[in-house]
Amino acid sequence: MSPGRTSVVASLADAVGGIPDGATVGIGGAVTAGHPMALVRALARRGPRELTLVVPVAGIEVDILVAAGCVARVIGSYVGAEKVAAVGPVFRRAVQEGSVEVVDLDEAHVVAGLRAAGQGLPFLPWRGGVGTSYPQLNPALVEFDDPVRGERLLAVPALELDVALLYSEVSDAYGNAQPVGTAHMDALLGAAAARVVLQVDRVVSTDEIRRRPEATLFWRETAVVRAPFGTHPYSNAWLTADEEHLRAFVAAGRAGGEELSGYMTTHVDGPADHDAYLEAVGIRRIASLLI
Amino acid sequence: MPDASINELFAILLARDFRPEDRTIMVGANMPMARAAATLASLTTHPDARVIVGLGVHGLGDGGDPPGVYPFLFDPRSMVGESLMWQGRIFDDVSRPDVFFFGGLQLDRRGNLNLFGIPDGDGGWKMRGPGSLALATMSTTCRGYYIVMPSHDPRTFVEKVALISALGDVEERARLKLPGGGIRLVLSPLGVFAVGDGGDLEVRSLHAGVRADDVRAATGWEIAIPDDVPTTEPPTAAELAVLRERVDVHGTLA
Numbered sequence: 001m002s003p004g005r006t007s008v009v010a011s012l013a014d015a016v017g018g019i020p021d022g023a024t025v026g027i028g029g030a031v032t033a034g035h036p037m038a039l040v041r042a043l044a045r046r047g048p049r050e051l052t053l054v055v056p057v058a059g060i061e062v063d064i065l066v067a068a069g070c071v072a073r074v075i076g077s078y079v080g081a082e083k084v085a086a087v088g089p090v091f092r093r094a095v096q097e098g099s100v101e102v103v104d105l106d107e108a109h110v111v112a113g114l115r116a117a118g119q120g121l122p123f124l125p126w127r128g129g130v131g132t133s134y135p136q137l138n139p140a141l142v143e144f145d146d147p148v149r150g151e152r153l154l155a156v157p158a159l160e161l162d163v164a165l166l167y168s169e170v171s172d173a174y175g176n177a178q179p180v181g182t183a184h185m186d187a188l189l190g191a192a193a194a195r196v197v198l199q200v201d202r203v204v205s206t207d208e209i210r211r212r213p214e215a216t217l218f219w220r221e222t223a224v225v226r227a228p229f230g231t232h233p234y235s236n237a238w239l240t241a242d243e244e245h246l247r248a249f250v251a252a253g254r255a256g257g258e259e260l261s262g263y264m265t266t267h268v269d270g271p272a273d274h275d276a277y278l279e280a281v282g283i284r285r286i287a288s289l290l291i
Numbered sequence: 292m293p294d295a296s297i298n299e300l301f302a303i304l305l306a307r308d309f310r311p312e313d314r315t316i317m318v319g320a321n322m323p324m325a326r327a328a329a330t331l332a333s334l335t336t337h338p339d340a341r342v343i344v345g346l347g348v349h350g351l352g353d354g355g356d357p358p359g360v361y362p363f364l365f366d367p368r369s370m371v372g373e374s375l376m377w378q379g380r381i382f383d384d385v386s387r388p389d390v391f392f393f394g395g396l397q398l399d400r401r402g403n404l405n406l407f408g409i410p411d412g413d414g415g416w417k418m419r420g421p422g423s424l425a426l427a428t429m430s431t432t433c434r435g436y437y438i439v440m441p442s443h444d445p446r447t448f449v450e451k452v453a454l455i456s457a458l459g460d461v462e463e464r465a466r467l468k469l470p471g472g473g474i475r476l477v478l479s480p481l482g483v484f485a486v487g488d489g490g491d492l493e494v495r496s497l498h499a500g501v502r503a504d505d506v507r508a509a510t511g512w513e514i515a516i517p518d519d520v521p522t523t524e525p526p527t528a529a530e531l532a533v534l535r536e537r538v539d540v541h542g543t544l545a
């Protein structure tokens with residue numbers, strides 16, 4: 001008789017506890033949707049240093065980790081808050097002060113780099129970016145003449161991740177994720193990572209997963225963390241983005257100083273756990289965001 | 292009917308310029324005027340066009356409650372349509388999209404666009420922008436792209452961009468054998484611009500009330516303006532009616 005399958009459900013603290021100083025951390029989601037914000041806040045609370053973030057199209061998760069002093073380098077194609085802020089305010093200040101390095105990639109370079117890592121290749125070629133400032137800004141992108149047709153191309157190096165922090169609306173206890181929608185670049189981030197920490201709203205039975213096997217994503221090493229409404233202030237399938245909260249964060253981020261540390265105290269460092277974060281936000285606010 | 296806002300004007304000018312052969316019109320993040328243009332075209336002149344909204348939906352149906360111009364991006368209610376844009380797969384078929392839209396921090400005489408920011412000359416940043424998203428890739432491969440500049444002054448319309456996110460220069464594009472069609476039009480609050488025979492951006496029309504000297508003063512290079520430069524044809528009542536009643540039902544562009 002089978003000894004039974006092994007649950008990979010972990011606590012928030014345990015799941016981010018093993019991320020050391022200097023790690024390369026991918027974070028999923030895109031702009032205002034599907035970022036694993038409960039994981040991000042837990043990581044910021046724990047406070048590893050000198051992280052390299054790989055963020056395809058990022059939002060304030062980068063600003064929060066920069067504000068917590070965790071970040072040395074940001075690799076990606078965008079950090080901003082859409083119409084709320086053209087550029088992530090804490091990110092922008094840190095980059096302009098020189099305390100955080102930014103490594104620019106085109107969105108398609110991120111895809112190519114993650115794929116190369118997932119496929120175990122040193123690089124993949126890409127055309128977009130030839131003739132632009134990318135090779136100057138990011139010397140890791142090497143221009144070369146391809147050996148088949150002799151065309152000028154860029155070699156996009158593999159983006160190998162120590163860990164990918166991802167979000168899915170549901171998974172089972174064994175790491176079978178069924179995100180709603182496209183899940184952005186999350187499948188690729190997971191494939192490029194040595195391990196995945198998956199934040200979910202619901203941990204469902206595997207029978208429920210089996211009803212839609214075509215929707216399942218899975219990775220080799222996965223820890224599942226249940227954090228209901230944990231994408232707040234960003235959206236998921238049931239929750240719209242909290243524009244008012246984002247505006248308040250952007251204002252605090254631009255002001256810096258006490259205003260930013262006030263936000264961090266109330267929403268990141270202060271709450272002992274994810275439930276305490278939700279209490280700080282308030283049930284009325286959360287309920288108002290439900291679609 | 293009240294006069295068109297600048298974003299309504301942008302939407303209508305873009306929609307007018309789409310070509311009969313444009314089959315797939317793709318709109319990136321945070322460009323509601325371009326979303327509106329694509330939707331407007333699909334409801335009027337381009338019934339066969341697919342509209343792909345960056346990170347959202349494509350296939351906007353009959354526009355009854357069009358998700359493409361919701362006021363706040365990525366609202367999950369916008370996730371309805373004929374299919375979705377899969378961010379990890381969209382670059383697997385570079386024969387689409389036909390059309391794409393860019394904004395930028397700086398645009399130069401040769402049509403090069405900068406969304407990276409302004410370097411300090413010492414390895415750091417004087418002013419850091421958001422990053423260049425997929426501008427390099429889309430400008431390389433799509434059949435044509437539109438640049439919408441929300442402001443027009445000597446800091447945004449410059450002789451030479453500090454960094455190139457999207458290569459507009461037609462001579463450089465030809466030298467590097469970039470496959471795409473390059474810039475179709477540049478829109479600013481002052482007028483409509485396009486690449487001239489010598490490869491420099493030129494004025495095609497000035498918006499109502501704008502004088503040639505306004506453009507000269509606001510542009511960081513000596514821009515060619517013909518003596519008989521036309522005035523941008525204003526939106527018709529019919530265009531505005533469709534835009535307001537069927538496309539921008541939430542008033543995002545107002």
